[in-house]
Amino acid sequence: MLEIKNLHAEVDGKAILKGIDLNINKGEVHAIMGPNGSGKSTLANVLAGRDDYDVTDGGILFDGKDISELEPEERAGEGIFLAFQYPVEIPGVTNTTFLKEALNAQRKYRGEDELDGMEFVKLIRRKTKELGIKDDMLKRAVNVGFSGGEKKRNDILQMAVLNPKLAVLDETDSGLDIDALKIVAEGVNKLRAENNAILVITHYQRLLNYIVPDQVHVLAHGKIQRSGGKELALELEEKGYAEYSDDEAA
């Protein structure tokens, strides 16, 4: 589903990603781990197409289509979802309004009919029920006055409603206590399915106790240094990233 080939990218003229190769198939969960400053978040932003993150070489194929020149909203329409490390507040815009705008914009992009008010309410009620989220959250402004855990759960709700093919979780565990972490992980696990894929980006192994990956990759110095099964995460937890922190000859 996702094929990243020899991806080089820079931010403000500084090379961060220096040749990443990664394949993710439908139904798989991959984890990318790495020390601070290794390029983990850059990879997430490059996948989502954020301005100022420039691809200088290589490319990204999504469902066989080169998406590296697409705008962020077009990539969203193609089915890429990014759960943010720090979800943003939008005062005065209710979650319902935001989700409806987003879903219908994506449907429009894909040439599908937009949902009317009733259809949308039905859908969103079903999703909140599945995730055990109270309906009053929908009337609140997007992330305004939300606790850290609520913000992350809100992202998971958005993911459930938008139903992406690929969800990228960018350090979604940061700032969460263990209870909130479990709830978020539970939500993500409910959304695992045969026809979608998940890419978990994290510094710590603990999230992977709850979202168990099929493959783990170690990212350092802008490249994937090692790949393996879920046991690789445990090894990293034990040994730390020391092995990867020595400066290589650049």
Place this chain on the structure above:
Amino acid sequence: MAATQETVEQVQNLELDKYKYGFVTDIETEKAPKGLSEDTVRFISAKKNEPEWMLEWRLKAYRLWLTMPEPKWGKLDLPEIDYQDSYYYSSPKSMEDRPQSLDEVDPELLRTYEKLGIPIKEQEVLAGVAVDYVFDSVSVATTFRKQLLDVGVIFCPISEAIQDYPELVKKYMGSVVPQGDNKHACLNSAVFTDGSFVYIPKGVRCPMELSTYFRINELNTGQFERTLIVADEGSYVSYLEGCTAPQRDENQLHAAVVELITMDDAEIKYSTVQNWYPGDENGKGGIFNFVTKRGICKGKNSKISWTQVETGSAITWKYPSCILQGDNSVGEFYSVAITNGRQQADTGTKMIHLGKNTTSRIISKGISAGKSQNTYRGLVRVAAKAEGARNFTQCDSLLVGETCGAHTVPYIESKNRSARLEHEATTSKISEDQLFYCRQRGISEEDAVGLVVNGFCREVLQELPMEFAVEAQQLVKISLEGSVG
């Protein structure tokens, strides 16, 4: 290349589409001779068949106007206005013999309002809203008049009120905004041509929304309308005005006066959606919108609430105000002012607390984009006898881009120690993070700006009558097109 050419044309079309009310109605008109003089004033008064007292009132205003200076204190780059280069009266020829029913209204006028999305037909889009349609200098139709009269509500063009209800007009016209209040109001007093008159009798809750739709069509013609609304004891009315004008290279003058009066326990809710042509992106053309709006809460426990959504005009100079005379009376001002391109807005309110335990609330949301300048200017004054007066003011400014300006100028004067006055102000920018968050969820950058700005204005937009809230949200979005990217 053909493809390039096509793109260029598409972009040009987009530019034109930005202001979708910019068309001109081709219609035969009758005008006053160009320029301003006593003769112009006499011409207008004669056209309207006015009684002598009205003409005298106008002439007094005109003579006063000659002596008054232009108000220059706004934060506005005001060009010199050549008052002799404008027409002060323009009426469609077909309005010569007043049509007696909607069937007799010129089809060209009917088509115009249909194009504007407010057809002159009862029971259509705006069923349940009575509308007075003012085209240049005359009211061309007023719907639901009979139904309203059945419950005692008078809703008619002010030119007819002068004929039919002279005592009411004599008593109240100029009682809130005197002729010599300021130069623009004074000009209006001399040459006003039409507008709406509303009287709600004691104890009546007006059964429908009232609305006036102002359209300037003729080239080089000013519009000077006057609105007078009187709510008698224990009555209630909600009134909305909307305005648009064709896209022209010349500036056009719009100097209106609105007076509101509430007696004991009465309430007037006055909403405005102002969408005059704002000029092009280089600042050519557009309406000069110089408006004096003021209400007086004459009676105890009465209430006046102004809500405005200001998106149009090249220059806006406007301060809808409340004089809180009756004890326990309440004044409110909810405002969204959006400037883009080269637009300039200097707008706000005055809350004058005279009575005991009077309260006022000011919520102002200014959004500046492009190379525009947006100023909130507000006065809260508490008189010595206004025991227990309270005011809450909140002014929020939102900046879109790097080349616009937002300014907040609050004046606070209190002569009573028991007064409680609060003022809060914020200035913020739409952040890259907010836009990226929206875009990552599939919302285009332009729609994301619209969404964030609508959220920013929500407190004010929700004050609008429901029929117009959705339209206002659309308008907010459209006004900011081209402000990002």
